[in-house]
Amino acid sequence: FIQSNLRMVELEHDLTLLYGPPLCGKTSLLFDFALQELLSERVKQVWFVCPEPMPRLPAHTGLPENTARLKGLSFRYPRNKKELLKLIIEDLPASPPSLLVLDQFSSYFTDLPDLYQTISILKFTLRRISSQPSAHSIHSSVRVVMSALSASIAPFNKDTLSALIPGQIQVTSHIDHEDETTYYSVGEKKFRVIPGGSRGGQGRLEFLQNR
Secondary structure (H helix, E strand, O other): OOOOHHHHOOOOOOEEEEEEOOOOOHHHHHHHHHHHHHHOOOOOOEEEEOOOOOOOOOOOOOOOOOOHHHHHEEEEOOOOHHHHHHHHHHHHHHOOOOEEEEOOHHHHOOOHHHHHHHHHHHHHHHHHHHOOOHHHHHHOOOEEEEEEEHHHHOOOOHHHHHHHOOEEEEEEEEEEOOOOEEEEEEOOEEEEEEOOOOOOOOOEEEEOOOO
């Protein structure tokens, strides 16, 4: 299990987008972030939302031996935009998590109007949740972290996208196959992750300064 790379990055906004090329580690970062938030008890409930079930754990991610705290992690699999909107409009307000992770978010939209509509509805729902009565006070603020392919957001005007999604972090990575070390760039931070070698093994994360 690896200390979350995202904890090394200052998340200044409740709505944050990770973007990068295919297979650069976005899912691994999001999944590891969700686990770390639960294990540290910074959050009680996490929804990990993606188009289909993951066939295996993301790269360089293992589960801790004591998984009791992970009962707060649940997976949701909306297959298309219609199902995603139902989840946002109906399911999310009914039982809001502390953290909502939208992996492969770019697979749900094809153009700017699609993206604008989905994010606008999500923001409206988050405002509804924050204004709910004290019975839901533990969930008064739902943080949202999502991922998208760089190519899917490249056609959009940067100012428009920044106004829509205030927090944006670029992710790139490459693997040194000789020592099985993965090098990440997450925003302006650079790391290397050496896997633990087994399910639940302790991976080693190092911050690479001035590289």
